[in-house]
Each structure stands twice: as C-alpha cells, then as structure tokens.
Amino acid sequence: MLRKNFTQLLADESGATAIEYGLIAALVSVAAIGALSAMGTSLEGIFTTVSDQLGNTVDGAGEGGGEGEGT
Secondary structure (H helix, E strand, O other): OHHHHHHHHHHOOHHHHHHHHHHHHHHHHHHHHHHHHHHHHHHHHHHHHHHHHHHHHHHHHOOOOOOOOOO
C-alpha cells in the first residue's frame, strides 16, 4: 500500500505545471523590470526637455509687445 501511494505521488505532475508557470511569470517580471529601468532614464530626459521648452515658452510669452491690453 505504501509503495502504491509513493508511485502515485511520483506520477502526479500537476505540481510541476504550477512550478513551470511560476518560473515563466518570474522570468517575465524580471524582463519587464529590466526594460522599464532602461527606459526610465530615457523618459526622464524626454520629460526634462519638454518641461524646459514649456518653461521657456511661458517665460517668453509674458515679455514685450503689450498685446491684448486696452491702450
């Protein structure tokens, strides 16, 4: 009886499938973290450039001309 139960336990592969899915999920998450980390510095540079250009545009819009005033 003990030998039969042990043989059935060894033949059961349902746990192996769950482990495989876990390993695939871990691999995907590591790849996503690596990709997002690499893109992070690039995105920071893009947002800094856009912010600087918007700041320069807003600063330049308030100078000179006096347009829009009722003179």
